[in-house]
Amino acid sequence: MKNQNGWTIWTLLLTVAVLLAVVLLVMKLTPHYLDNYKLESALEHVSTDSRVANMTRREILREIKNKLYIDYGDELINLDESLVIEKRRGGMTLSLDYEVVVPLVSNISALLDFNNSADVVY
Numbered sequence: 001m002k003n004q005n006g007w008t009i010w011t012l013l014l015t016v017a018v019l020l021a022v023v024l025l026v027m028k029l030t031p032h033y034l035d036n037y038k039l040e041s042a043l044e045h046v047s048t049d050s051r052v053a054n055m056t057r058r059e060i061l062r063e064i065k066n067k068l069y070i071d072y073g074d075e076l077i078n079l080d081e082s083l084v085i086e087k088r089r090g091g092m093t094l095s096l097d098y099e100v101v102v103p104l105v106s107n108i109s110a111l112l113d114f115n116n117s118a119d120v121v122y
Contacts, residue, residue, distance in 0.1 A: 036116070039076060039096055042064045043117070099114070
């Protein structure tokens with residue numbers, strides 16, 4: 001007796017279900033990673049500005065918000081809460097740490113934790 005080889009309908013359905021789950025994840029999570037890229041580039045833009053050494057926290061926030069406004073990302077997160085400025089000898093570190101909860105299906109959600117930082121050297 002010869003065994004048949006090949007895919008059954010159940011194998012095909014399982015493969016399609018896994019592929020659909022992966023596509024769903026990519027479609028739901030990609031926009032948040034693109035938004036994080038906007039925030040990261042705004043931090044880098046401000047950290048390379050030669051005037052940042054003499055700026056106050058409010059002025060640094062305004063510069064970041066202006067850069068994000070240009071990139072259509074000015075309402076992504078609350079910068080007042082998320083921006084941490086650590087001053088040290090010879091420079092400072094600008095950090096943005098925040099979390100995003102992305103609803104996937106029904107009551108299943110994904111938690112994305114982003115930690116961005118940029119060093120400023122005087």
